[in-house]
Amino acid sequence: MRIIILSMLLVVSSFVYGQEEKSAAESQKNRIGLHAGVTTGIGLSYRYKPGKFALQLTGIPIFTGDGSTVVSGGLSAMYYLREASGADLFTYFGNHVFYNDETFYNMGLGIGIDFHPWKEVLDITLQGGYGVLRVNDDPISIPTIEVGLYYRF
Numbered sequence: 001m002r003i004i005i006l007s008m009l010l011v012v013s014s015f016v017y018g019q020e021e022k023s024a025a026e027s028q029k030n031r032i033g034l035h036a037g038v039t040t041g042i043g044l045s046y047r048y049k050p051g052k053f054a055l056q057l058t059g060i061p062i063f064t065g066d067g068s069t070v071v072s073g074g075l076s077a078m079y080y081l082r083e084a085s086g087a088d089l090f091t092y093f094g095n096h097v098f099y100n101d102e103t104f105y106n107m108g109l110g111i112g113i114d115f116h117p118w119k120e121v122l123d124i125t126l127q128g129g130y131g132v133l134r135v136n137d138d139p140i141s142i143p144t145i146e147v148g149l150y151y152r153f
Contacts, residue, residue: 028152031123037146039108039131040094041074045148054078054090071099078112088114092127094146105135108144123150 035045035058043060059073076094083089089111096106110129117124125148132141 028120030153031150032153033123033148033150035074035125035146035148035150037074037094037096037127037148038133038142038144039074039096039106039129040076040092040127040146041096042072042098045150047078047150049078049080052080054080068101069099071097073097085119086116088116090114092129094129094131102137104133104137106131106133107135108132110144110146112146114150121152123152124148125150 029048029050031045031047031049033045033047034043035056036042037058040056041058043058045056045058047054047056054077056076056078057074058076059071062070062072064070074094074096076092078090078092080088080090090113091109091111093109094107098104098106108129108131110127112125112127115124115126116122125146127144127146127148129144129146130141131144132139134140
């Protein structure tokens with residue numbers, strides 16, 4: 001009798017499947033931190049990454065002692081090409097509006113890497129590309145470098 005019960009338990013248990021558990025990295029869609037880039041914005045930054053695509057919003061107002069204001073605002077779109085435990089590779093398109101007595105619009109595109117030195121907690125972002133600065137007034141084009149530091153949650 002014991003052999004029949006054990007056999008039935010073995011057969012039944014072979015049809016039981018466990019629930020697939022998402023890793024913490026897959027469930028962390030939000031990132032907040034600091035970012036600096038000519039074509040992606042300067043200041044506090046929020047990145048939303050629900051899948052392969054991500055959106056990043058960056059900006060800060062700076063009030064000077066003489067009553068003037070400097071404002072930086074950026075909106076970037078990203079597409080992740082490859083994701084790994086140590087680093088992610090992505091492409092980006094950045095838009096940046098900079099105001100300091102005059103308004104300048106900068107835009108650019110390129111490639112970037114998110115390094116994960118503390119897995120599932122912190123990202124260090126390095127981006128490099130090609131940008132067009134002052135699109136709305138006497139444009140110039142230059143290579144660009146953008147950097148960021150993000151906390152995942």
